[in-house]
Amino acid sequence: MTMKRFIKIILIAILVLAIYSLMPVAWLYLKPQGPLPPTNSQTIDSLKTNKGKYFEFIVFGDCHSGLVLDDSATLRVVKMINRELRYKKIPIDFVMVTGDLTFRGTEWDYKNYNKIRSLIRWPVLSAIGNHDDDNGGETRFDKYIGAREFSFRNRNSYFIVVDNITNDMTETQFEKLEEDLKIAQDYKHRFVILHKPPMSLYQQSWYKPETSSWSYRFMKLCERYKVDMVFSGHEHMFKTNSYGGVRYFMSGGGGMITKTPEADGGYLNYLVIRVYKDYLDYEVRKVHPPFWEVITYYMWKNLVFFIRDAIL
Numbered sequence: 001m002t003m004k005r006f007i008k009i010i011l012i013a014i015l016v017l018a019i020y021s022l023m024p025v026a027w028l029y030l031k032p033q034g035p036l037p038p039t040n041s042q043t044i045d046s047l048k049t050n051k052g053k054y055f056e057f058i059v060f061g062d063c064h065s066g067l068v069l070d071d072s073a074t075l076r077v078v079k080m081i082n083r084e085l086r087y088k089k090i091p092i093d094f095v096m097v098t099g100d101l102t103f104r105g106t107e108w109d110y111k112n113y114n115k116i117r118s119l120i121r122w123p124v125l126s127a128i129g130n131h132d133d134d135n136g137g138e139t140r141f142d143k144y145i146g147a148r149e150f151s152f153r154n155r156n157s158y159f160i161v162v163d164n165i166t167n168d169m170t171e172t173q174f175e176k177l178e179e180d181l182k183i184a185q186d187y188k189h190r191f192v193i194l195h196k197p198p199m200s201l202y203q204q205s206w207y208k209p210e211t212s213s214w215s216y217r218f219m220k221l222c223e224r225y226k227v228d229m230v231f232s233g234h235e236h237m238f239k240t241n242s243y244g245g246v247r248y249f250m251s252g253g254g255g256m257i258t259k260t261p262e263a264d265g266g267y268l269n270y271l272v273i274r275v276y277k278d279y280l281d282y283e284v285r286k287v288h289p290p291f292w293e294v295i296t297y298y299m300w301k302n303l304v305f306f307i308r309d310a311i312l
Ligand SMILES: [Fe+2]
Pocket: 062, 064, 100, 129, 131, 234, 235, 252, 256
């Protein structure tokens, strides 16, 4: 076999694999819209009968539905989430999406998000992100998702979802949060979900938590009322750290391309949180992007950081 022929075969193989990796997203777009998935309040209602002190829940963010690049990756995230069933350990009660459900809030974006969340085996709860009200998206959020701020109990745990897409929290929101945190004292565990993290766990120059006054107040409240974990998205990567006894997560790797180096957490991901009575732990699952995105984007991203690290 000549070299030329060999290269030709390799290129054809790459092309075939790339097309093959695009099939799930093509299927998603061709698939007719099924019945509308439940709103947040309907999902919360379905959790009320859960009993026992052992459970898991899953968290991811920033699927930014509606863009082929994102949907294709989110389908891989969803596929892996659905495979969590194979461990058959303890029940998975729900999946929490930490906002930026849609690419830019359009009808097309929301319809895609509805199709995608319908594919998830477990009940899905969605927080609002700063792109979900783009292009008049707030009315679509109201229609398809419903409540933006809510709290609910699940077994021995209490969950509070806050809307902070304006990059601030009002006085009324703080009062409501504190009220909720007081109620939450009767539970073993307390979790808060909000799209934008109170501080960047991976400092990026555009993100200036030190200039946002709500962060300090929010983090002090979480510390005082012994919140176990705070989940955010917004930054398209995975990172976690602990401050004031509270564990903070950024898990915005649900589909949108990740720009930070992979070694720093710039990869697609979702979290599995396990609650064993009074004990808590978590695992982060790294999701491999679809092949066509590897050859058009991710391998180049990795190459750029590799060269940067080698020469700078
Ligand atoms: Fe985002």
